[in-house]
Amino acid sequence: MKYIATIGLEVHAQIRTASKMFCGCRTDAAHAAPNTNVCPTCLGLPGALPVPNRSAIEQIVKTGLALHSTIAVDSTMSRKNYFYPDLPSSYQRSQYEDPLCVGGHVDIVVNGVDRRINLTRIHIEEDTGKLNHMPDGTSLIDYNRAGVPLMEIVSEPEIQSAEEARLYFQSLHQLLSWIGVNSGNLEEGALRCDANVSVRPEGQKEFGSKVEIKNVNSFKNVERAINFEIERQIQVLTDGGTIKQSTRGWNDATGKTVEQRSKEFAHDYRYFPDPDIPPFQMDRTLVAEIATRLPELPSARRQRFITEYAVSPADADLLTANTAVAAFYETTVAATIKQNGTARDASVWILGEFFRLLNDQGESLAAASERMTPAHIAELIGLLNKGTITRASAKEVFEICYREGTAPEAIVAARGMAVIGDSDALLTMAREAVAANPKAVADFKAGKDAAIKFLVGQIMRQSRGQASPQAAEAAVVAALAEV
Numbered sequence: 136m137k138y139i140a141t142i143g144l145e146v147h148a149q150i151r152t153a154s155k156m157f158c159g160c161r162t163d164a165a166h167a168a169p170n171t172n173v174c175p176t177c178l179g180l181p182g183a184l185p186v187p188n189r190s191a192i193e194q195i196v197k198t199g200l201a202l203h204s205t206i207a208v209d210s211t212m213s214r215k216n217y218f219y220p221d222l223p224s225s226y227q228r229s230q231y232e233d234p235l236c237v238g239g240h241v242d243i244v245v246n247g248v249d250r251r252i253n254l255t256r257i258h259i260e261e262d263t264g265k266l267n268h269m270p271d272g273t274s275l276i277d278y279n280r281a282g283v284p285l286m287e288i289v290s291e292p293e294i295q296s297a298e299e300a301r302l303y304f305q306s307l308h309q310l311l312s313w314i315g316v317n318s319g320n321l322e323e324g325a326l327r328c329d330a331n332v333s334v335r336p337e338g339q340k341e342f343g344s345k346v347e348i349k350n351v352n353s354f355k356n357v358e359r360a361i362n363f364e365i366e367r368q369i370q371v372l373t374d375g376g377t378i379k380q381s382t383r384g385w386n387d388a389t390g391k392t393v394e395q396r397s398k399e400f401a402h403d404y405r406y407f408p409d410p411d412i413p414p415f416q417m418d419r420t421l422v423a424e425i426a427t428r429l430p431e432l433p434s435a436r437r438q439r440f441i442t443e444y445a446v447s448p449a450d451a452d453l454l455t456a457n458t459a460v461a462a463f464y465e466t467t468v469a470a471t472i473k474q475n476g477t478a479r480d481a482s483v484w485i486l487g488e489f490f491r492l493l494n495d496q497g498e499s500l501a502a503a504s505e506r507m508t509p510a511h512i513a514e515l516i517g518l519l520n521k522g523t524i525t526r527a528s529a530k531e532v533f534e535i536c537y538r539e540g541t542a543p544e545a546i547v548a549a550r551g552m553a554v555i556g557d558s559d560a561l562l563t564m565a566r567e568a569v570a571a572n573p574k575a576v577a578d579f580k581a582g583k584d585a586a587i588k589f590l591v592g593q594i595m596r597q598s599r600g601q602a603s604p605q606a607a608e609a610a611v612v613a614a615l616a617e618v
């Protein structure tokens with residue numbers, strides 16, 4: 136029997152605001168001492184009244200516009216009631232019936248094929264506190280995170296594989312950082328993902344019972360957890376069992392999902408509109424104004440790089456991984472064209488040597504670009520294209536510039552790295568190479584032209600890559616004619 140998997144993702148993204156969703160407490164809780172960023176409102180004390188954070192709501196609208204959602208005129212905050220120690224008020228403020236953003240979509244490319252994943256909604260939510268489980272079995276509660284603004288992005292259940300789920304999550308991660316509404320810091324939980332997974336036999340119309348995998352926070356683990364869960368459910372069904380609606384956690388160490396509790400249904404939460412917060416009415420003028428704050432989106436910028444700068448689709452993906460890389464590339468292109476280089480020269484050096492050095496050093500673009508600037512890369516390309524330095528020297532100059540931040544021209548001048556085109560000097564080197572390599576000379580006389588290449592190689596080595604290859608070859612031919 137063949138089975139079909141159906142997956143829907145709920146992505147919780149922390150919104151980049153200075154203060155919490157309903158009070159003035161700071162949001163940089165991760166680095167503060169436990170329970171220092173708290174007040175009566177986010178501690179859920181009786182009588183404390185919430186004040187919605189305008190910036191958080193505007194950033195969700197911005198996200199909705201970037202994801203092609205409809206921004207609702209009317210929306211409501213609701214209370215989702217449940218008890219848990221990390222939730223001091225015993226209800227979470229969220230949206231239920233009237234979310235702020237409705238519909239929308241995320242476009243991904245799966246094995247070269249375009250796929251559109253539709254969104255159900257994007258809504259406002261507040262984060263809970265954090266339980267720290269101690270080795271002695273006690274648990275400590277830190278409410279610094281309680282009330283931090285979140286948006287929940289809910290996809291339609293139309294993702295078909297674990298790989299698609301990962302690509303969708305990666306695409307959201309890129310977009311949210313790109314438009315500046317989320318830090319993108321997965322390690323600190325700024326973006327967390329719950330996956331709803333069900334399987335059904337091919338040909339069956341109704342979905343199987345869904346299992347929710349909670350709080351997966353890396354791209355790799357989203358794919359692993361969903362793959363594991365699909366296989367597990369197929370195995371249960373193949374063995375004649377049934378799948379119960381439930382919530383499972385992902386254990387990274389064992390590579391398995393583990394049942395946490397049987398799943399509650401929406402009516403268990405007794406959602407009702409929060410009486411402390413009047414319904415929102417989104418002003419259309421404000422929505423239009425927020426739309427003007429959107430930067431050129433990644434997909435549009437990627438397409439423009441392909442058409443305007445003739446980079447390949449794969450290179451365009453790398454050059455639009457985030458706004459910093461894209462801006463660095465475009466600034467370098469502009470500077471390179473002034474040095475009579477091309478956009479392609481800029482992408483070759485950035486994706487080649489520059490990315491290699493970033494990887495080797497484990498350094499961020501922001502840190503490295505304080506030393507090596509777009510102007511430096513353009514200057515180096517200019518020196519190479521003018522024939523001032525050889526390609527071999529250019530790589531060396533590039534690395535020195537990367538390490539020290541010295542301008543390429545200054546490096547070439549200080550270290551005497553300009554190309555050796557002087558024919559007398561090269562002829563001397565060629566004669567020495569001929570004298571030192573009688574076998575190559577014999578090979579040449581026996582008609583093996585490869586011997587010339589070998590002798591040119593000797594000159595290149597002796598000149599530490601600074602000899603002009605064409606001039607070196609001419610010198611070798613001249614030196615061979617003398618013997």
Ligand SMILES: [Zn+2]
Pocket residue numbers: 155158159160172173174175176177178282
């Ligand atoms: Zn507070």
